[in-house]
Amino acid sequence: MRADAQRNAARLRAAAADLFQERGLQVSLKEIARRAGVSHGTLYNLFGSREALIDEVIADLAAVRLGDAARAALACPDPWQGFAGYVAEVCELQATDPALGDVLTRRFPDASRLMAVCDNSYSAAESIIDRARRDGSLRPDFTAADLLFFLASHAPLARSAAAAGSDSWRRAVGFMLDGLRTPAATPLPTAPMTPQQINHLLIEGSATPAG
Amino acid sequence: MRADAQRNAARLRAAAADLFQERGLQVSLKEIARRAGVSHGTLYNLFGSREALIDEVIADLAAVRLGDAARAALACPDPWQGFAGYVAEVCELQATDPALGDVLTRRFPDASRLMAVCDNSYSAAESIIDRARRDGSLRPDFTAADLLFFLASHAPLARSAAAAGSDSWRRAVGFMLDGLRTPAATPLPTAPMTPQQINHLLIEGSATPAG
DNA sequence: AGACATGTTGACCGCAGGGTCAAGTTATGG
DNA sequence: CCATAACTTGACCCTGCGGTCAACATGTCT
Structure with a gap:
């Protein structure tokens, strides 16, 4: 070259x-x-x-940031604290870095390294969730798919709130976390998403074709 | 004519x-x-x-749908049931009707009749929330601004989930509601948004200019 | 039926995006 | 120092958007 x-x-x-x-x-x-x-x-x-x-510019950065968050979560002695801190940290990333907000949406399936990062994050989230569920602090019916749904819906507003200098997204995260603790749990109306459903959902998510 | x-x-x-x-x-x-x-x-x-x-095509429809939901909520003998049912109903509307999902975003400030509907809905939400807070079932730090934040972030994913034939958004609503009951409440990290902040946030929300 | 007001049309403007490629430029190795 | 391979450029293609308007068509009223 x-x-x-x-x-x-x-x-x-x-x-x-x-x-x-x-x-x-x-x-x-x-x-x-x-x-x-x-x-x-x-x-x-x-x-x-x-x-x-x-892939050249964001994948590594995303891998590091999300990897750090996941590692910190699993290293946390209290599984619930680990989980809650992980969610908060990822939301913080979404709020402060629009690129990271877009990472989890899987809207760029041809960015293979980025997709690998997504997959790893998903696995990490499963571990973090699992640990907190086994601990009894996280409600047992919460899945990684549910977390992904929350994060994907949260990203755009968190981004614009942060851009407008507002912290308000933290409140939303707080409410959500309170709903995830075991004592609050109430039966859910429907089953969690399958990985295929997640994919479909996220990719269709925003760039709906005109037809 | x-x-x-x-x-x-x-x-x-x-x-x-x-x-x-x-x-x-x-x-x-x-x-x-x-x-x-x-x-x-x-x-x-x-x-x-x-x-x-x-204004000609959606405003009335939105007024009726949202108005019905609000009226039903206030008519419900149990304030918490009224509140939770209201949230669920609005989310259902968002999931099944993309137009209604866009109504609350305030992204069309020149659609005056639609804006009036938004304002009315906001007031109605305040009443519904107030009643449930006074009842002691809804956590006291939850505001209409928080609800709006949730609804706005929820709408796009609920829409595409529903379009993909998935009910998964109901789970998200379930988690959220569990986090809003008083027993679950945990101190929040930041203050609720002011109306100005809401406006700013929602309008900037998606159509960010290129500059 | 005819004349005029009232409507309709589609070509056209400007803009911005993704993407391609022939022609021109420049680094580099002999 | 020059030949050539490697690279850059910007004009050009396409698409689709919002929006305007002169030329044309058609409903309506006498």
Whole structure:
């Protein structure tokens, strides 16, 4: 790879990282190129697709952030504290970093490294949940699918609340957590989602085609 | 108004009602015209703006649906049952009717009749919440702003879950309600939103400009 | 029936997005 | 220092959106 190409790739990566984190994973590729100070043709040249760019720029970061949160949760002596702290931490990430808010939505199935991060996070969440359930502090009917549903619905509003300088999303998380403790538990009206249902749900989630 | 214009207006209203309820209040106006079988020029001619169309086609419907839910809630002898049923009912509306899911987002400030419906609903929610708080069954720190936050974040996923034939959103509502009963209550990390903050939050919510 | 007001139409504008590619430029190795 | 492979560029394609308007059609009233 020629030196100038390397320079351009670095600039593009930096611009992409900035914009993804400022405005989410759907920012226009032309705008990324604009901010990097190169032609959008060059972006397509060097990366080929938004997914490739995401994988290069966000996947590691997401892996670290989510991995840290999960590790901290499992390291916490009190399973409930671990679980609650994990949820709060992930929500915090969603509120402060739009890119991370978009990670869990699985809306970029072709970003393979990112999808791997999603899968790992899901497994980690299962462990965290399991531990808290076995402990008796987390209601037994709560599943990782339920957590994912909550996080996915929470992300957009948390993001704009944070952008508007508001903490209000923390309240929503607080209510939710109070509903997840065993003493509060009340029978649920329906079964948890299967992984297929989750996928379907999240991907269809926002980019509904026009037909 | 000429007879053909009246016919066209009726067709447009019908098409708009259909599409709003199928896909939400942001469907393209050209598509509404297409489905109505008239030129989009005619739509602009007869209605002038999306907001006018919304006001004509959705405002009443929303007023009735939300009003019924509120009335039923206040008529319920048990304040907690009334509150919980209200939340569940509104969520059901959001899940089954994308147009109603968009109503509470306040993303169409120029649709004045719709905005009035929002305001009324908010007041009604305050009464319902108040009654349940005074009853001692609803945690005292829960406000109408919190409910609005929940509903706004809930709507999109509930919609796509329902579209995918899934009931899973009911679980989320169940967890949330369990967190709202007084016995579950745990101190909250931050203050509720002011009306201004709500407005800001919801309107910025999804249509973030590119700049 | 005819004339005029009232409506309708679709081409057109500007914008922005994704994506491609021939032509031009520049780094690099011999 | 130059030949060439490697790279960049921006014009161009497509799509779809909101919105306007001159030219045309049609209902309506006398």
